[in-house]
Amino acid sequence: MGRLDGQVVIVTGASAGIGEATARRLAREGARVVMAARRLDRVASIKNEIEAEGHSAIAFSCDITSPEDRKRLVRETLAAEGRIDALVNNAGYGQRGPIEMIPVEAIRRNFETNLFSLIALSQLVIPIMRKQRSGRIINVSSVAGRIARPLSSVYDATKHALEAISDGLRGELAPFGIQVVVIEPGFIATEFLQVADEVSRPVIEQAGPYAQFYEGFKKGYSRMRRLAGRPDDIAELIARALTVERPRPRYAAPRHARLFLALKRFLPERLFDYFLNRQAGITPDKVETNRKSLDAG
Numbered sequence: 001m002g003r004l005d006g007q008v009v010i011v012t013g014a015s016a017g018i019g020e021a022t023a024r025r026l027a028r029e030g031a032r033v034v035m036a037a038r039r040l041d042r043v044a045s046i047k048n049e050i051e052a053e054g055h056s057a058i059a060f061s062c063d064i065t066s067p068e069d070r071k072r073l074v075r076e077t078l079a080a081e082g083r084i085d086a087l088v089n090n091a092g093y094g095q096r097g098p099i100e101m102i103p104v105e106a107i108r109r110n111f112e113t114n115l116f117s118l119i120a121l122s123q124l125v126i127p128i129m130r131k132q133r134s135g136r137i138i139n140v141s142s143v144a145g146r147i148a149r150p151l152s153s154v155y156d157a158t159k160h161a162l163e164a165i166s167d168g169l170r171g172e173l174a175p176f177g178i179q180v181v182v183i184e185p186g187f188i189a190t191e192f193l194q195v196a197d198e199v200s201r202p203v204i205e206q207a208g209p210y211a212q213f214y215e216g217f218k219k220g221y222s223r224m225r226r227l228a229g230r231p232d233d234i235a236e237l238i239a240r241a242l243t244v245e246r247p248r249p250r251y252a253a254p255r256h257a258r259l260f261l262a263l264k265r266f267l268p269e270r271l272f273d274y275f276l277n278r279q280a281g282i283t284p285d286k287v288e289t290n291r292k293s294l295d296a297g
């Protein structure tokens, strides 16, 4: 018997990375997993593999930013399964680049996917969970939900906002037997970086005076990727958040994620900034050289 036997769980962004690993993991725990993503071919083949292992899954083509798709996802899940026990809000991507150069439209798009759509989907699921007097909502944030970095702060802002919404929801929904949990992954080896690079390319190509710093940021990021955890690490955390009786408000993994959060909490802000900027390639000597070349130019 799995720990989630017969429970109906929607996982958004289930066609790759953390969402895919989570869908597979929860299915092995006995959940009836409803997998949603835009790439139907991918969720359909994951569904087939899950079923071949003797577990249960449904594949849905769903662009999370489309109100019609969100409604259809909830309506058809309810029609097929009769209930929704958990929602794993996982779909998301990262917009990169210097704030000065990112078109506001691109910033809005990142908020639309990572925040507004997630809120809107939760608004459709909450009344169902309220009627059931039970349910869990798992919001996949990031360490970036508590630490904002230069050249990545649009994405970081979407996750900071998600943390705030989750904190509010946790209190609001407790009286109705619904629990809300935030998951804070650190670096995880998925398609995330590749997608972020693709989405951000037009901005980076126009980054002008910021270009050298963005190069440094990417190098620093590549070094940090050596610490990257596996999607299964996060799937395990989500499985725990769905199965323990009293889940904690937040879970972070892998170990480097917990370390960064502890440093953020305990280091003086300037010292923390120093390390963060350094990781992004913005070192004091580079700042000085840049200032001098601007003065000379």
Ligand SMILES: NC(=O)c1ccc[n+]([C@@H]2O[C@H](COP(=O)([O-])OP(=O)(O)OC[C@H]3O[C@@H](n4cnc5c(N)ncnc54)[C@H](OP(=O)(O)O)[C@@H]3O)[C@@H](O)[C@H]2O)c1
Pocket: 012, 013, 014, 015, 016, 017, 018, 019, 036, 037, 038, 039, 040, 062, 063, 064, 065, 090, 091, 092, 093, 094, 113, 140, 141, 142, 143, 184, 185, 186, 187, 188, 189, 190, 191, 192, 193, 195
């Ligand atoms: N990887 C990391 O280092 C890391 C760290 C911290 C937090 N996170 C968070 O973890 C979550 C999953 O990311 P990942 O690392 O697994 O990235 P990934 O491999 O790029 O997967 C992202 C998933 O989101 C889906 N998605 C994106 N836009 C969507 C939309 N409009 N509608 C429906 N689905 C959409 C994608 O599916 P389709 O393209 O098929 O629609 C895909 O399944 C994200 O919220 C991310 O911010 C990741």
